Amino acid sequence: MIAALRLYVRAVEAVARVVGRIAMYLIFAMIGVLLYSSISKTFFLPAIWTFEVAQFLMVAYFLLGGAYSMQLNGHVRMDLLYGSWSDRTKTWVDSFTILFLIAYLVLLLYGGINSSIYAVVYGERSYTAWRPYMAPIKIVMCVGIFIMLLQAIATWIRDLCRLRGIEL
Secondary structure, rough: HHHHHHHHHHHHHHHHHHHHHHHHHHHHHHHHHHHHHHHHHHHHHOOOHHHHHHHHHHHHHHHHHHHHHHHHHOOOOOOOHHHHHOHHHHHHHHHHHHHHHHHHHHHHHHHHHHHHHHHHHHEEOOOOOOOOHHHHHHHHHHHHHHHHHHHHHHHHHHHHHHHOOOOO
């Protein structure tokens, strides 16, 4: 059983690491789009697509990198009491509170899948002048949420094993 849990945790963390490292470079694409937007608004006719593309890139950047950030403990944490607790107490609290995150991610994924299906079936488009199709970004959002859900479960498994004295 421990071998299966170890395999799951390592596989999920490997996927989250690869996806997160690729997602890190989306910030440069977003900077390029915003730079082009600034130049086109200053010297030429402004492009109508730049603002939305930048938003889509930022959404992909955050959601695809979320699992990797969780893996590295790079997320924001309320440190009012947490910093003074022992490692065991921190692990207990983390293993309990992550259940709320898992429940939230399950609900978010459920809504995201329903919204993505709607966007694909009905060809949903944005209500802006550019009117891009919404299905691609909604699918990327679902992929990011799914990877983060898998990473949250892997983190929970790691915490539970740590409480039992087993290192994964």
